[in-house]
Amino acid sequence: MQYILAIVFALLATPAAADPISIVIGAIGAAGSWLLSGTVLANIVLGGLLVAAKYALGTLFQSKPKSQASATETKYGENLVREVGLGTFGTRGHHVYRNAFDKGNHIVQDVYKLSDFRCTELLRVQMDGEWKLLSATDEGDEGRIYGRRVLGVHEGGQVFVRFYSGTLSQTADPALIAYANPTGRWTSAHRGAGICYVVVTTITDVDNLTSVPSLLFEVKGAPLYDPRKDSTVGGSGAHRWNDQSTWEYTSNPAVMMYNLERGIYHGTEKIVGRGVPASQLPLSEWMTAMNICDEAMADGSKRYTAALIASSGDGVTHDTNMTPLREACAASWVEGVIGEYPIVGANQAVVATITDDDIAWDKPFQLSLTRPRSELVNTVAATYISPDKFYETTSLATRVDDTALAQDRERLAAKIDYTAVTDPRVGDRLADIAIRASRYQAHGSYTIHPKYLGVQVGQWISWVSARYGFTKKLQIQSKALGALGSDGTRDVRISWQEVGDGIFDPTAYTTTPPVITPNAEPAYLAAVENFNAVPNIVLGATGDQLPGIRLYWDEITDGTVVGVDIQYWPVSDPTQIFSAYVTRDVTVYQIVNGLTSQTEWQIRTRLRAAPGTRPVAWTAPVNVLTLGIETNLPPIDFAKLDEDINGYLGWASDGLRYVLEELDRIGSIVANQDAANYSDKQQIRREITSTSGSLTAKFTEEIIAATGPGSAIAQRIESLEVAVEDDIATAVSNLTTQINTVDGRVDVVSSNVTALQATVAGKADASAVSLLSATVSEQGDMITSQGNAIIDLQSQVNGVSASATFRAQTVAAPSGWNSRIALQARVGTSDSYKNAGIYFDVTPTNSRIVVSADQFVVTDGANTVQPLIATGGVVYLTNVRLGTLKFDQLESNNGKLIMRGYGSYADIRIWT
Template sequence: MAIFTAIATAISTAFFAGSAIATSLIAGGLALATSYAVRALTGQPQQQSGADAFGVQGKLAGGGDVPRSFGLGYHVTAGSLVYANTHGAASYDTPNAFLTQVIALSDLPGERLVGMWVNGAKVTLSEGDADYTNSFPDGGIGYRVPEYIRPHNGEGSPTPHLFVKFYDGTQTVADDFTVATCNSAERPYTSAHVGKGICYAVVHAFNDENLWSGFPTFKFELSGVPLYDPSRDSTVGGSGAHRHGDPSTWGGDGDDYPAVQIYNLLRGFSYGGAWLYGLQNTAAARLPVSNWIAQIDKCRSTVIGASGPEPSYRTGGQINVNAQLANAIEALLTGCQGRISEIGGFYKIHLGAPDSPTFTFSDGDILSTETQVYRPFFSLADSVNGIQATYPDPAQGWNTATAPPYPSPDSELAETLKASDGSRQLMADPAFDFVPYAEQAQRLQKSALDEAQRARTHTLSLPPAFWIVEPGDVGEWTSARNGYDAKQFRVDAMVDRANLDVILSLTEVDPSDYDWDSDADFTPVTGGGTISNPPAPQPIDNFDAEKYTLVDADGIGRRPAILISWGVQPGISAVQFEVRLASDGSSVTRGRSDRPTAGNQIITTSILPATAYEVRGQYVPSSPRDMLWSDWIAVTTDDIRFSLADFDAALTAQVITIRDALQDKIDEALNRISSIASDIAARAPLDKQSVRSQLSARSDAAFAEIARVDLVAVTTEAAYASFSTTASATWGSTTAFVENSATAIATLDGYAAASWGVSVGVDGVITGSIRIDGGASWSAVTIQADKFQIQLTGYNGDAPLKPFTIGTVNGVPAIGINGANMYLDRSIFASAIVAKSITAGEIGAGVITSDSGVIGALAVKSLSIADQAVTVPIVQTLTSNVVGGPGDRIYFFFNLSIDTTGLSGKTIPIYASLVAQWENDNVGFVDSVHQLYINNAVVCGFHAGNGGSGSIALVPLAGSTTITGTGGTVTVPVKALFQSGTATGVLAGATIFAMAAKR
């Protein structure tokens, strides 16, 4: 039968009294050769579990009780944790920027890393591309994982976030990078951590809140340890360079074949002369090489699969050294429909389809005098009519997959098999733990079930000529009694009797049970897929930004702002945003909304009026994954400035009071001018003169005119003068005009006022006007206009500037400064005022407060200014006291008076400078000295050199000193002194400038 895992045996009669007992025993022993499918159905144990389990180790092991292990063939393992630590690494100062794990994968050297899974997803390994800077010790290969090259937390340029180094056990030094970076007193990792003879991986994972939801998990696909393949050894009957005594020659395609793997288990595994696993000291002669090579070739022979030719049998998995050897061999035999026979200490293997017959017999050869047992049918307990196996599927993350049932439940074959078993569904569910190949698992299912339908078994005796027959051999039986014509039977067990007769246990076999037509028999497997890790970066949905204006209860615009909005999505914990200046890209503000379901937010922090910005947004996920920023969106804020409404009510009241007082004076002047004009018009003045002129032109609907009136008049109480000029143009109902007028009055009671104005208008409506009104000690300028512009010729591209803006606050007209600079020296900027409210209740009393939190209830009770920080100059300039002639003369002297009220004890600097012209008319002029005294101390001196008659010397003197304030008036003398020898000259002129800096 198919998929035999029991060991067929040859039994000597030395242990039995007679042939009948032997025949009964060997007939009952047929259960040892039962199909694996039948064993799965009846619940017979197949292999051990738990610590002795084979195949796939999908979880990282740890602790001191982890058994040693190694791999056979293509397999996967999570390994066992040897060391772990966090560190900063490279340019990252964060102590836990990296997590480093050292994971042991095999306790025998020579395996190769052929693939890797991270958090349940297959990744790509770029061999030799290690981006962290250190040299690899011998035996190490560095990998970078392209799937984990990404911007850190979604920002900046893509950088590697996952590095892997693999050591195959031949290394002689420890991993340099781990020793240099991860070693700590609490968790030492030193140069002694070589791991010689052990295959291990070093994994460095860079911490990223959008990438890892916890510690990352890894699975490593390995090639298995290199194995000795006798079919590749030309010295034992094979063909190749393999030599059992030289492990450096081992390895090749045989590493994946179950016959080669079992051969090495029976020879035993050792390292450095120390045995590790398998049989010990097994001589090569106990494994007949001709048998093993033949079975290895059966593994190597190809079968046409869905993807082309492939080896008939391949197996792979992890072996734990605490598992019983018999269980390990049984798990491998399951993957190749194999059996092991042991005859007198010699081990032979038979796998797959039955071998070619090695003997024949007929009814006449059977000893009729001996007991015979024939079983034509299986019992119900041993019957199977369907099979559905499990196997590890690399395409599904090496998770256990279930093969499609054979036969298909709706097929005719399934109905036929069920009918033969009383319409019962008898399913078997074997586990192919060492078969990570989907099509091979289905081939095993088919051959297992097909062979399980062959129920004929015989136990019979044959004469000494059949002494050479062994368990596992296949013979042909021609039997007229049973209707056999060269029918093939496999020897499952035998007993050799003392008289050289043999008792054979035979089971019907047919090579056609192993036929395979991939097109007809293979059902493609659609796996559940693996988790996409990390998932594709998620963009923010429908992100938008636009200008916004904050208004008060009266609907008055008070602050510029930006309104951002986004689409509401599940799995989002917040929305973050950034604002930058459009002009240079400098950052303005950034923040986040922790209510993503709101769908919008108003940004006011650091937002200025009439400014071009750019805004972008990004989702913050509720679980770590990559997010994409939106594109930058251009927004220009409205021109919303501060007004009186932003200030404290007391300050507003003071401003209004001053404004109203000035308005009262203006009204008084206008009323007096109007009253006097009315009096002059109503009564005859003492004297009155007027001049009127008019210039006009007309043509149909067009009319243009300039009219001027000049008037002067005096009465007993007032003098009055005025002029008015009007220029107008009309076309039909459309008119435009300019009017210029002025009035001046002087009254008997000493009052004088003047008014001048110019107005422009269209269609009878004044669209702009300038008016100047003034009295004896005040003046007012009134401008009515939509725009107020000033142009400095030759600057700003001759484009006019708009220094003011006009509006209303609570329905009251208001004016504001419009522009980036408040003063020409740029000492105060409008941009320095944060876009929050500013209130001042008692500025006159020296107190400034703010409820907005920007200034934060700041109260200024007194203001301390450092000495000399603010100065008030006291200047005196004199040109007198100039004298001439030789000798010692004072040619300049005066007293500087300084009021030091409130400056008692304070230092006050005094400065003085002069320039004098000395003309020499004396031949033989040798030298002259000029000195400047301040407060009777010399602060500067000057020597005029040799010069002839008629020479001119310019005498510059400058210096300074300090005095201490007394609290009253201090007198400081300042003088200039001229000294000379025998020479004579004239001081033609001198000018001195003196200044005291008063704090």
């Protein structure tokens, strides 16, 4: 992991995958905002003739993934999402480099990335359970080398922090270059251009500081563009979108949302956000939202402030970042004809007053003065991110609406997590808004006259109703135009939700959360130690050589680790990833599956931690070049070829013995000593016998179904037998399925065996047997699959036998893959046999067809002269027509003419 930053800091961060564009339809929020589920200011979708804000009140207090203002665990590894800190946030950073030097390596340098975009200032660090300030400047000789001293660390302190804001022009840290151990691990190329990071230097064994501390950094985040401060777009000031040096720090959530909508870039490279054109973000609406957030409140706070670590990468959507910011300012979202913008939580002016005369009563009408009970809330327990508690999630004061509680006659509680709120005054304000808004219950829909064509979704209107005897403020949820009438006008159909000024009454509350003492950072194993990958050659089940890689590492003693994940892939095709897993007790693992010889592979590992303990990142991949292997088809090694052919002959001839052994193995299951291993056994047996003098005919059928600890079997055996004295004919059929699980190993077997036998005592016999079997075995992540098919015919008279065998086998196992077929005919006595056969053999590295016979003839069946005959080790060709012939040596049958063309020879020799 020490080398990860060598690449990251040499260049700008690698572009993350473009965030999916999130179109907010219906409820855009989760636990957090009264409006995010449609209690008051709903999410708004504008399009066509229908303008709708689909309410989903049932989701008001439900959680969904979202970003937050803190990262209280240090990140390790690579391929992590990009993060940009906004507002004042707390983070332990992404640890990317460690270096130790000086006597006994007692000076340790650590590099932590804080943000993938520049930040404004490092404020303080948390160490030893308390916030600690930094010296004002790089004081003293050590400070000039290592940076600002962390104050209050034992006597004098021996921890230093140097902060790099993340400008594109920043230079590499000189101390990291000077003290790199070994030299060259950090160079001037490692600038971290555009990346905000810190270098933490710890001098151990001094002043009782014996270990490297775990720090939490409080950071003022990214400077952002505020259109209100840009005089070229209607604001007042020097801000310019195309000049990031004019941007300033802000805690305004609406400004943060605006920058995320437009996207935060390094040049043309988007770091986080959507990248929406400015033309789709109407500035008047955005500036209104920003001004509301900055409004000064009586308790000394601004109305709405926020902090957020915005993310971009796999599994992160734009809404993941926007949701907590919308919650932090009680905002809904509008996507309309004029563009996209938030409506921040504040009282709105009533734009129209509707009476009963304005309603088309002949059109569909709906009115409900109460909500379903499932949508009522009278108690809210909210949380925020507390800087005083080291950016841990902290409880706010529980909000209880006593009047509502009395009306509901039971406590209806909900929990809200404000993950972008770091000011408890803002959190209390939002919780108060949520509980108040939930008590405005009236909702409905009706059609009004065309004079109200100008009302828009999200606006507040007033309904003065003499029919129902009330006056209510309504917020428009949806708007649709009716059909063109005979008078050439269109009615307007709206749906609405009751609202009121009391929702946003800014009352302050005292926050008294329980005192939280954070746990100290445990020392976890981050990766396997002393990992090595050594290429080797593995002998496969069929005798083939296979390329392999032997992995080994130190014993794992961390009790939170349950195993090790392994991934490897060819450098030429990184998408072809092979995976394996071993338990923590394994320290040596052999890779064979998928490997090819003389190929460069990359291998990486990741510790698999126990559920709920911690995430663990993949290690950086290591490169391994596999060894070359001897192929199964050596071009000139005929001794090896003879050896292989003999192996084929034996494998095919062994078919009958294999079938008989399989019959014995399966048949033994019905024996008592085997059946006793099953806790439950059900059996059906039928038998009939007919005898007449020396004649006997017998039929037997046995069906067994048995289960037991880790095993199950179903079997049917049928047997037919007729005999006249010593002359016997039998037919046996055995159909079996079986599963066994022992010590973590699983064997699944299905087989069908048929055996026919005819014997005339002392004179002759004949047999015909067949086998079909399928077997799969699993041991952890090691899986072996095997299929067999055998047909064997045997005839014997007076010591002379003839056989014909077909055998096929497929094997897929971690040790290698193999597919083999044999067709073999054999005749002879115990002293001498003649064989003829065709053998097919395929492995991951080779494929071969072998023909074994005294004579091998190729003919078209019509000509008397065969074009190819192989006999006695010599191949005869007649009537041959060649195109290009490449040869080493040609020699005439009488030895008088020799032509050579190999090595340094190129000559023709003629003897008279």
